[in-house]
Amino acid sequence: MNSVPVIRRRAFPRTPIMKLVRFRRRFGLARRHGSLRPAYSALLVAALCVGHALPASAELALAQYDQPKYPANFTHFDYANPDAPANGTLSFENYNELQTYDSLNPFLVRGAPAPDILNLMFDTLMQRSWDELASEYPLIAKDVEVAPDLSSATFHLNPAARFSNGDPITAADVKYSFDTLTSPKASPLFNAQFSVIKSATVIDKSTIRFDFKHAERGAPLIAGDLPIFSPKWGMQPGGKRPPFDQIAATPPISSGAYLIEERKNDKQIVYRRNPNYWATNLPSRRGMFRFERITFKLYRDHYTQLEAFKAGDADAVVEYSATQWARKYVGKNFDNGLLKKGDFADGPAQMQGMLMNMRKPMFQDPRVRHALTLAFDYDWMNRMMFYGQYRRTSSYFEASPFGATGMPGPKELALLEPLRGSVPPEVFGPMLKQPTTIAPDSLRGNLRVARDLLAQAGWHYRDGALRDANGAPMMIEIMDDQPGVDRLILPYMQALGMLGIQAHMREIDSALYEKRLDNFEYDMTTFIYPPVTIPGAELTRRFGSAAASEVGSENYPGIRSKAVDSLIHAALSADNLEDLEAATRALDRVLIYSFYLVPEYYAPGARIGYKSTLGHPAMVPMSYQYEDWVIDYWYTKTPAAQTTSSSAASAATAH
Template sequence: MKFAPLLALGLLLGLAAPALAQTKPGVWSHAFTMQGEPKYPEGFAHFDYVNPDAPKTGTVRMGDMGGFDTFNPILPKGEAAGGLGLVYETLLTPSLDENNTYYGLLAKSLMIAPDYSAVTFRIDPAAEWQDGEPVTAEDVVWSFDKARELNPNSAQYYADITKAEVTAPGEVTFSFSKTDNRELPLILGQLSVLPQHWWEGTDAKGAKRDIGQSTLEKPMGSGAYELASFDAGRTITYKRRADYWGATQPTQVGTDNFDEYRIEYFLDLTVQFEAFKGDQFDWWSENQARRWATAYDFPAVADGRVIKELFPQDYAGSGVMVGFVPNMRRDTFKDERVREALNYAFNFEELSNTLFFGQYDRIDSYFFGLPFRSSGLPEGQELDILNSVKDLVPPSVFTEPYTNPVGGDSTKLRENLRTALNLLSEAGYKLDGTRLVDASGTQLSFEILLNGPTIEPVAANLVANLALIGVEAKVRSVDSPQYINRVRSYDYDVIYTGWSQSFSPGNEQRYFFGSESVDKEGAQNYAGIADKGVDALIEQLIAAKDRPTQEAAVKALDRVLLHHHYLVPSYTLRNTRAARWDRFSHPENLPEFSSGFPSIWWYDAEKAAKTGGAQ
């Protein structure tokens, strides 16, 4: 499933694992669920976790790093503006207190073919674009075709969909090349729908628009907000539409409570934090342990105008892998022993003691935080799956549980570096004085590319330890636009990045780790993985006939990825660390799988009066 870090999906733990897809085929349904039955019946009034009487007023100001240079939401190049999800809508929308369950938005209902060879969506006749024109099935087909034509990620994601066509007035049917990929209805429900008539029309100057080109023309969508103003690359303001068609729809009641939604952009994280302290925007998601522990001593925190809070909900239904990812498109990292050696040079325990204030856990799974991650040795159905591809996977997956090296003191570090040096020697390197060189006398060296300076102290730990065994690693921090462009074109030796995983891993694994994506610019196969064993496990995962098989396939894939040493796993915190100016309120009980900010929060005039500043 398409992953969504802040709109995390989950599985109700402790219950027997149900079949993988429970929405009944052959009948029209108001919802799609991957497990069990949808919580909310057809015709429900609103989600339980919203305040249907929330006031509709005020402004919320968000901060972001980088900039933007286009309002075109589907192109793989350029930096799309934040907030376009406020303008454009999807066929279905998720419930934040259920696991893998989506309800109708632009689509009033859906029907899955009895043999799972197709899904049909029936467009809500009330849905309309900002100009009053109806949202049509033709818009859906056009949006799908253009996304697949212009965006390699979309083409990869929709690989098992053979065509989209209007099959009746207001109905669009997607046909599948397989009948065992039961996640496809959900994937298509996440499709953002664009107005064909607008994109094929002309702008205010009479020039014909082109969906294949970047644009800074004000976009037109069907969503609750429209773009009000912007300063290219610096700030965007969206305003809530008084004539929004979906304001009384069950999934939208109690949401979109702000009159204005503003995004302020920054090029430097330190400057951005100072701007937050100066009340230039309202919400700060902290990504640095030291700052969270030591930098909130300014007056607004002391007097209660700024509140610090942890939100575990944002991670309740998602997993993550993050770390230093070597690019195997470079010859330097094709040898697995070189990649493994890097992990022995990373001293997480020292960083935890000196830099992280004990806030983080070391990651040891590509699905860290999820109950179906791999551990120990394979057994049961997972072992059966691994045996089916035994000749394609590392033999160690059957005999050695994956563990990260443990450091923390000088003795352990010396042992780890000795192991790293042995691995590198096996790979053909040798020490020449203080330099580790290959057979031609060239020193092993590479560059670690970072998106800004935040991770520099962490990378410095790896660099310093590698230097002790003769490896020359350098750190280069660049601004977000340059970083994004280099990552898209795979122009790097090593980057610090990762993947978020949902409770229902599926088709997205192809463009995370699949051979088909290795040469596709803009895919998320950052490591350059092209491995037959990994491919085979991904296909078994996607074709899983029930939940137990899906979980077993995930464990098998996780185990094989780990044993190939495709990255140096780093660390994570299973909470959102958030600071906010205290001018907002939220429902008493937040949903299980999201903090819901700002979508279900609202501006509280009484609180705002006490904080002063922005209105």
């Protein structure tokens, strides 16, 4: 069985930037928006005329810092190729960890949505840029006015905006979309995403105002991320509309670039580009969606998926296994130049680790959690199983200016001092260095420290097991749903066994996994917090106390900490980038020293196998979701370009 470094796709919106990790794509929130991470931040600059009436023809952008990169008259994003061919097809394999789908509604809790349906069929008011910290440009909305006190944002819709049935997109449709997504009929993750919005008010047919609950400078960008769908979706012949949470089998009335052409079964779906898509030549869309058809084929196991790609049955695949990438991407089609391997750089990295559910009494003592982190031998795994392709995760804001390093600075200390006594005392010292097993350090030495921590917490080894004061043994179930992940978990379980901990792994199917995850029914499980270009509202969803008891929330460890809440508030209310960095670094120290998860590792970039018939823009975005970059911006090269590429590959092979 191949090792599967668990870089997953589960979690919540990328809404600006969502790094491919186990995103909770089932809710579609890993969107194509700009930079792959929920960059709902604390600061906003509305380019040009913020707070003033805007000319009806103005094309304005929103930026959280400084000015937007692109001027009002820009023609396309730098990472898009507007001259790329706009024909051809793309055959793609599993879009995420789901092996089947049973729903055409990506906004529900129930069901597994069709692969990438939110990205391909639902446009948003504004489009995130993938090569800026956090900026948005016109899409369904042609411009926006932000109130001087940041209490509201008014969007003016593009009069050319249309649904796939030809209906104009109106302010009433936008309000319907907002009201629906923030209702109990939709996934609570959407309600959390748009929680800063108090209400949506229709001003006229093409104008809608969003009022905010408080003056959060990132709120207008959050409103710009709203996906739009038609009230007629699912409407019955007599004009009756079924409850939204019962619309699952009816194809959406698309506001995006694609339509559903064919559904063969619960493992295949074909999307066809809408020939009447109104936004094709908008600057935020030019050079995007270059495939006439996109086919998804879902495989039940990674081995079959890879073999199908190697046989030419798929055009591209994103690889998350270091072993597969190092050893399996070989064969005649690689030798003859039909298939290629590409390593593409990426921006900030995710926090990946085995989180501990503090709703379980055995994990409530931080000394126990600290001990469990010491039993993970990253160095051995990276050397023996991952071919040295990974880097150790040591921050919730890895490889970004928002992560803590070294000693806390003056502004960090100003935030931490009022919390002294309610946060680990270590946060006032140097940032934690993750345990290593490189000589002179060793796993045995780390386990001795872990044993002492467990003893301090009241856990002692006797009668063949680690037991608490009442004699109950520590038993941990590590839950997962990915085949092959046992090669990661079993060595960890062996190390826990040396401490007397009775750990076992339970591998379940993805549907049951999602259900148990949503309801917090687990001891430990591997999870990834997608990276963000600028931290913001996702902090509340991930670490806020209120989210700990909300079914379906992202606070999977069950963090309930007034200190953490205080630092999240400081981040959300920061008035400049420097203050935001101080708040997130202070928060990072508290989270790391609280040992809510066992930090694992991350890949520094994307590993993509693809046919040589595919081309991609010369510029790689600053941060992006790997699959969506291929789907949204790659293209089928012209025959002449393919011939040139093939000849070059043959010459290189001969040489």
